[in-house]
Amino acid sequence: MEYSEEERAIIGLCMTADESRLSVLARAFSELFDPLSGEKICVSMIEKAAKRVYKDEVLPSEAERNAAIAGLESHKMFAVTLVSADYPAGLRAISDPPPVLYGMGNRALLRRRKFCIVGSRILPAWAEQTGRTIASDLSRRFTIVTGIAEGGDRAAIDGALAGGNLICVLPNGLDIAYPAAHTSLQREVAKRGLLLSEYAPGVKTKKYAFHARNRILAGLSEGVLILAAGARSGTLITAHCALEYGRELFALPHNVGAAQGEGCNEMIKAGAWLCTCAGDIFAAYGMETEAPPRIPLSEKEERLLAALKEAGELHAAVLAERTGIPVFEAQATLASLEMKGLAVRAGGNRFSAI
Amino acid sequence: MIAKVTCYALQGLEGVPVEVETDVCKGIPAYEMVGLPDTAVKESKERVRSALKNSGLLFPMNKITVNFAPADIKKEGAAFDLAVAVSLLKASEQLVGVDLTETVFLGELALGGELRPIAGLLPILISAKGHGYTRFVIPAGNAREAAFLGGAQIYPAHSLSEVLAHLRGEMPIPPLATVTFVPHLQGKNSADLKYVKGQPVARRALEIAVAGGHNVLLVGPPGTGKTMLARCLPTIMPDLTFEEALEITKIHSVAGVLGEEGIVSERPFRTPHHTATVVSMCGGGNRAVHPGEISLAHGGVLFLDELPEYHRSALEAMRQPLEDGKITVSRAGGTVTFPARFMLCASMNPCPCGNYGSADKICTCSPAEIRRYRRKISGPLLDRIDLQVEVDNVSYDDLSSLEMSEDSQSVKARVDGARRIQNERYAGSGIHTNAEMGERELTNWCRLSAEGDDILRAAFERMQLSARARSRIIKVARTIADLAGSETIEPVHVFEAVSYRIYDKLA
Numbered sequence: 001m002e003y004s005e006e007e008r009a010i011i012g013l014c015m016t017a018d019e020s021r022l023s024v025l026a027r028a029f030s031e032l033f034d035p036l037s038g039e040k041i042c043v044s045m046i047e048k049a050a051k052r053v054y055k056d057e058v059l060p061s062e063a064e065r066n067a068a069i070a071g072l073e074s075h076k077m078f079a080v081t082l083v084s085a086d087y088p089a090g091l092r093a094i095s096d097p098p099p100v101l102y103g104m105g106n107r108a109l110l111r112r113r114k115f116c117i118v119g120s121r122i123l124p125a126w127a128e129q130t131g132r133t134i135a136s137d138l139s140r141r142f143t144i145v146t147g148i149a150e151g152g153d154r155a156a157i158d159g160a161l162a163g164g165n166l167i168c169v170l171p172n173g174l175d176i177a178y179p180a181a182h183t184s185l186q187r188e189v190a191k192r193g194l195l196l197s198e199y200a201p202g203v204k205t206k207k208y209a210f211h212a213r214n215r216i217l218a219g220l221s222e223g224v225l226i227l228a229a230g231a232r233s234g235t236l237i238t239a240h241c242a243l244e245y246g247r248e249l250f251a252l253p254h255n256v257g258a259a260q261g262e263g264c265n266e267m268i269k270a271g272a273w274l275c276t277c278a279g280d281i282f283a284a285y286g287m288e289t290e291a292p293p294r295i296p297l298s299e300k301e302e303r304l305l306a307a308l309k310e311a312g313e314l315h316a317a318v319l320a321e322r323t324g325i326p327v328f329e330a331q332a333t334l335a336s337l338e339m340k341g342l343a344v345r346a347g348g349n350r351f352s353a354i
Numbered sequence: 355m356i357a358k359v360t361c362y363a364l365q366g367l368e369g370v371p372v373e374v375e376t377d378v379c380k381g382i383p384a385y386e387m388v389g390l391p392d393t394a395v396k397e398s399k400e401r402v403r404s405a406l407k408n409s410g411l412l413f414p415m416n417k418i419t420v421n422f423a424p425a426d427i428k429k430e431g432a433a434f435d436l437a438v439a440v441s442l443l444k445a446s447e448q449l450v451g452v453d454l455t456e457t458v459f460l461g462e463l464a465l466g467g468e469l470r471p472i473a474g475l476l477p478i479l480i481s482a483k484g485h486g487y488t489r490f491v492i493p494a495g496n497a498r499e500a501a502f503l504g505g506a507q508i509y510p511a512h513s514l515s516e517v518l519a520h521l522r523g524e525m526p527i528p529p530l531a532t533v534t535f536v537p538h539l540q541g542k543n544s545a546d547l548k549y550v551k552g553q554p555v556a557r558r559a560l561e562i563a564v565a566g567g568h569n570v571l572l573v574g575p576p577g578t579g580k581t582m583l584a585r586c587l588p589t590i591m592p593d594l595t596f597e598e599a600l601e602i603t604k605i606h607s608v609a610g611v612l613g614e615e616g617i618v619s620e621r622p623f624r625t626p627h628h629t630a631t632v633v634s635m636c637g638g639g640n641r642a643v644h645p646g647e648i649s650l651a652h653g654g655v656l657f658l659d660e661l662p663e664y665h666r667s668a669l670e671a672m673r674q675p676l677e678d679g680k681i682t683v684s685r686a687g688g689t690v691t692f693p694a695r696f697m698l699c700a701s702m703n704p705c706p707c708g709n710y711g712s713a714d715k716i717c718t719c720s721p722a723e724i725r726r727y728r729r730k731i732s733g734p735l736l737d738r739i740d741l742q743v744e745v746d747n748v749s750y751d752d753l754s755s756l757e758m759s760e761d762s763q764s765v766k767a768r769v770d771g772a773r774r775i776q777n778e779r780y781a782g783s784g785i786h787t788n789a790e791m792g793e794r795e796l797t798n799w800c801r802l803s804a805e806g807d808d809i810l811r812a813a814f815e816r817m818q819l820s821a822r823a824r825s826r827i828i829k830v831a832r833t834i835a836d837l838a839g840s841e842t843i844e845p846v847h848v849f850e851a852v853s854y855r856i857y858d859k860l861a
Contacts, residue, residue, distance in 0.1 A: 121721055150721035179722060259716065315746065317554040327554040328834075332849035339812045345856070347704065347711020348574075348746035349555050 003069070003079070009046045010081040011072075012065025014100045015200045017053075024053045029099040033082055033092065041083050068200075075175055075201050077104050086110045091219040094245050098198035098216065104174045105194035109167055115142035115281065116217050116242075117159075119152015119227030120235050123260055126313075126352045127252055128155045129344040130276070131227040133354070135159025137278030141287065143167055145221045147213065148182055148189070152227040152235065157189065166193035169216050171209035173201040196220075214238040223248035223284070225275055229263030236263050239272075248284055250275040255312070295340050300325060300333050305342060305353060313352040355379075357444030360458050360487070361437035362478040363429050366643055366690030367604050369474075369481030371458075373423040374434060376441040381417035389422030392430040401432075401463045402439045409467035409515045414446040427688075430642055432462035433472040436491065439463060439514055440521075452521045458482050459517075461493040467514040471495030473610035476603050476617075479503045491517055498616025499607060501533040502600070537593040537619055545585040548761035556583055559743035559854055561765050564590050565772035566833030567787030569676070569698040569738055571661070573856065574745030575708045575715070580701035583745065584657045587699055588621040589762035590769055594653065601693060602653045605645050622654030624696075628663040635668045636675065637683045643690040646683075648675050651696035661700040662730035669735055672698075676738045698739065702731075711744070740789060740826045741854045772836040788833045793825075800828045806848045813852045827851045 003011065010029060017025050028049040032041055050059055072079055080087050080101045088110055091097050103110075117135050119127065131152060135144050136159035144160035147153045148168045160166040168189045170178075174197050177183040189195055198216060199209070214234070218224055218241035226249070229235040242249050249272040254261020268274050275281060279289035297305065303323050308314055314322075320330035334351055337343035343351050356377045362369040385403075387396055406413045420438055422429050437459040443449045460478065462470040475496040480503065482490070488506045497510040508530040511517045519525040547557060556572060560583060563570040572580045594602070602618040612618070626635060626647040633639070637646035648656055658664060675681040679695035704710040705724040710717040719727075736742075776787055779799060785791065791799070802810065810824065828843070831851035835843045 122717070181722070181725070317552070320554070328558050328850055329846065331555065331558070331853045332846045335813075335849040335853040336809075339809070339852075347744070349744045350711075350746070 004083070005043050006041055006046060006083045007079070007081045008065070008069060009043045010083065011069055011079045011100055013046070013050050013060070015068035015071075016060035016064050021053060025050060026096065026099050028053055029082060030097055071201065072102070075104075077102050077174055077201060078107060079103070080107075080110065088114070088220050090114070090221065090245075090247075091216065094215065094219040094241075096215070097219065100198065100200075101216075102174055102197050102200060103194055105190040105192075106164065107194070109143050109165070109194045112143040112165070113141070114145050114167065114221045116145040116221035116224040116238070117152070117156035117227065118146055118214075118217060118224065118235050118238050119155065120229050120233045120260065120263075121149055121151035121153075123151050123155075123228035124254075124258070124352075125344045125346045126354050127228045127254070127261075128152070129341075129354050130252060131155030132159040133341070134225065134275075134278045134281070136163075138281060139163045139165040141282070142222075143193075145169065145217055147171075147217065148186060155227060157185070161188065161192055164192040167220070168193065168195050169213055169220070170195060170197040171199070171213040172205040173197060173199050173203040175201045176204060178205040210234060211237055215241045218242040218245055218247060221247060223250060223281065225250040225252070225281065226264055226267060226272075227252050228254065228260050229267075230259055231262040231266070233263050236267075239263075239267060248273060250281060250284070252276070295342065297340075297342075298333075298336075300329070301337055301340075304330065304333050305337060308337075308343060308351060308353040313346055313350050316349045316351060319351065355445050355447060357441045357454070359437045359441040359444070359454050361434050362458060362460060362482055363427060363433075364431075364474045364478060364608060364642070365427070365688055366692060367477050367608055367645075369478035370427060371482070371485060371487075372427075372429060372434070372437075373421075374437040374441045375421040375423060376438070376445040377419045377421075378414050378416050378442070378445040379419075383415045383417065385418045385420075387420045387422075389420075389425045390428050391422055391434075392428060394432050395422070395429050395434055398432065398435045398438055398463070401435055401465060402442060404465040405435075405439060405463040405467040405514050406442070408465060409513065409518070411443065411448060411514075411518075412446065414442070416446075418442065418445075428642075431472065432470070433460050433474075433478075435463035436461035436469065436493075436514070436517065440517065443518070449518070449521060454521075456487070457489040457491060458487050459491050460496075461491070461511075463514060469493035469495070469511055469513055469517075473612075474608040475499055476503070476600070476607040476612075479506070479508070480600070480604065491520070496616075497530055498533075498614070499603065499612060500616075501530050502535060502596075502603075502617050504532040535596040535599055535617065535619070537599075545582070545589055546762045547586045547590065547765055548759045550579060550583060550586060550759055553579060553583060553745060556743050556745045557760075557765075559741050560587060561590065561769060562830060562833050562837065562854070563587075563697070563699075563741050565769045565837050566740075566776070566829065567697065567789040568740035568830060568833065569789070570700075571736075571739045571742040572699070572701040572745045573704050573742060574701070575710075575712050575747060576703060578745045578747045580745050581657075581659060584655070584659075584699045584701065585623065586762060587655045587657075587697065588623050590766045591621050591654070591697075592766075592770055592773055594619065594621060598653050605649050605652055605692065609645050609650060611650065620654075622651050623657060624651040624654070625657045625659065628658070628660055629665075630668055631665065632668050632671045636671050636681050637690075637692055638685055640685075643683050643685050643688065645692045646681070648672060648681060648694040648696060649692035652693045654696060656696045656698050658698070658700040661702040662727055666730070666732070670732065673734055673738065700739065701745075703727075704744075712747070737826075740830050742856050743854055744856055768837060771839070772833065775836045775839075788829050788836070791829055791832075796825060796828060800832050800843060802828070802843055802848070803845070805845050806831075806843055809845055809848045809852070813848075823855050827855060830854060 132155045135156040139160035143165045145167045146156040214237040224242040251264040251267045251272045282289045320327045359374045361372045363372045471493045490508045494510040494512045509527040520527045606612045635646045675694040681694045682691045705719040709715040831847040834847040
């Protein structure tokens with residue numbers, strides 16, 4: 001990877017700075033970028049800003065910085081800085097943009113239109129399935145931005161990973177997987193999509209890093225969809241960032257009284273877009289939506305689906321009774337509906353339509 | 355004078371003839387036992403001495419040597435007491451002119467001369483009959499179990515004096531009348547599916563499991579009736595045949611857990627606690643090899659409640675017996691093979707707190723906790739469980755028309771029908787149920803239509819099923835088709851079979 005002089009200066013200084021200095025350095029660098037002045041940044045300005053941070057101490061040597069940059073290559077990572085051409089414009093506009101973004105995977109995704117889908121780790125089965133469908137539909141026109149966690153993030157990843165139009169932002173160095181169970185998933189994302197982080201390789205996860213990461217999720221994207229969030233969910237941080245940055249906010253509606261959806265419903269009340277399918281998001285951006293293809297259904301499937309839609313969520317046995325179909329046949333028909341993506345198993349032999 | 359009497363020792367489920375030779379000769383009074391007797395056998399010295407004295411007989415004050423032949427197998431237990439006593443009487447010339455060569459003597463002596471029942475009598479009788487012996491003297495306490503063995507003269511005796519009177523011809527004991535086998539002799543299993551309220555999905559799964567001999571996993575929150583459902587399994591299984599009953603009785607007799615009625619007439623239902631060790635599950639022991647829970651469940655159900663709580667080693671040890679239907683245990687005392695063809699029924703909570711997927715309670719477990727909990731059950735073990743079904747707490751009010759739950763008898767009738775179809779299909783091939791099918795049988799009997807194949811492929815993509823689930827689904831679909839009396843496997847059967855693979859998606 002070839003970096004310009006300015007890029008090298010920023011990457012080298014950021015990678016060699018210790019943790020406490022890094023945050024001051026980040027602020028100093030972002031202050032250099034006054035969008036109104038339109039002044040071109042040069043190496044001396046960067047060095048001067050860094051010297052103010054280091055005060056009386058000497059800056060890290062040229063050799064040290066070069067070694068750090070060379071370390072990136074060995075990890076097969078690249079770095080994007082505030083002075084790089086493909087640094088996402090949306091992210092640059094926020095109050096505290098990360099001076100360097102480390103990436104692994106398809107760098108071209110940075111230039112695409114981006115949309116963020118997140119949700120809490122525990123969410124209802126229907127919300128997970130809906131999230132997957134929306135992510136899959138949306139990824140045809142947007143690059144999906146999300147974190148890497150169970151539940152909502154996972155739904156977004158599952159939906160978009162196949163097409164490769166996916167960016168996952170991590171709260172730690174890209175060579176680290178947290179939790180360790182995500183190692184293979186992370187590798188897969190790097191292969192097909194893009195992994196991003198503001199942390200240099202080797203930096204471990206800290207509690208506050210999740211909060212800081214959420215600002216990048218919102219900053220990168222034109223809009224944010226919340227699949228599920230409790231009243232005090234961490235997902236709400238992403239939502240608040242999105243509002244602060246003036247991005248569109250979408251939320252999936254939930255049942256009244258469902259704790260996992262309280263946050264979503266509150267957001268809708270406060271003016272977020274109510275979203276049930278990818279079409280809602282396309283419409284908000286003035287894009288045309290294509291009608292979903294009609295799936296041919298048998299007579300029994302129609303009957304079961306109608307009963308399921310009427311009730312929201314229903315036990316297989318109750319469903320069988322209401323439609324007059326024997327339980328075991330209802331089981332079979334539900335499995336068929338599930339495969340056609342029209343119903344989802346909610347646990348405890350209960351199903352819901354989607 | 356030397357006297358020889360025949361007795362039997364047990365090696366696993368097989369009886370081995372043992373000659374008890376007693377020599378009484380002049381010399382300083384002594385009492386020696388040779389021929390690899392264990393402590394319990396050596397202690398028979400004192401039991402025999404007291405029993406003789408208290409039966410009004412003479413204990414010879416001479417040099418006595420008792421030899422057990424063959425000398426290379428270890429003799430253990432108290433079943434030799436009677437044979438030692440009888441041979442001693444013969445050698446000390448208190449039993450003159452009596453021919454003992456064709457008779458097998460079995461029994462433990464009490465100090466007062468009474469005979470006590472022994473463990474493992476039935477397998478000994480069956481082996482001895484195979485070796486050509488037809489006359490047996492046994493403790494009266496074992497009479498019920500022995501009565502099922504036809505074609506032999508069996509004399510049940512209460513005490514040593516009765517045996518003596520019988521042998522001398524003073525008061526012959528009437529031989530035991532042969533009893534014919536009746537399944538469900540006592541009907542002690544009070545469980546019945548009609549008492550299970552609701553649970554239509556789980557009931558259906560159990561029916562399929564029994565019909566095709568499949569293993570089943572019940573997943574559900576605590577208190578939803580998983581154990582009760584499992585207890586109903588023996589009531590819908592086909593009746594025991596006499597051969598099966600004998601085989602099961604042999605195992606139970608060796609383990610010393612045979613009940614009052616003397617024969618196992620109902621399919622066993624074993625529920626080992628989750629603290630069970632590998633040895634208690636599979637069999638073993640310090641000296642002799644005893645059958646484990648999986649052998650005691652032979653022909654019946656092994657129910658493992660709270661599957662993830664079991665020791666990993668105990669569960670993994672069951673994998674091979676689940677495939678082979680038998681277990682070979684090697685110990686210093688010898689190598690023994692016990693039959694272990696059982697139906698595995700396991701239950702577990704969906705997550706550590708038990709409320710995952712519950713309609714009205716909230717699960718407090720994190721996804722990582724749930725994954726860790728489920729990972730306690732290894733893939734290879736799960737691989738051997740064809741049906742995984744959720745047991746739920748559907749409120750009873752929701753199911754007005756299902757108030758009249760079907761009873762076990764009518765479910766059993768359908769199961770019997772499906773089993774008949776399978777017996778005809780697999781006649782002469784060495785397998786009996788759909789679950790036992792190998793690759794060859796699968797291609798022979800379970801060809802899917804193009805549509806069925808498409809469904810399976812779609813299932814794999816949409817439901818993220820594991821590859822190993824494929825043949826399991828086909829086997830279950832075959833059973834569902836058999837239950838429906840259908841020659842071919844229809845798409846609806848495949849769909850239903852797919853719906854019983856919830857764990858593949860959850861894990």
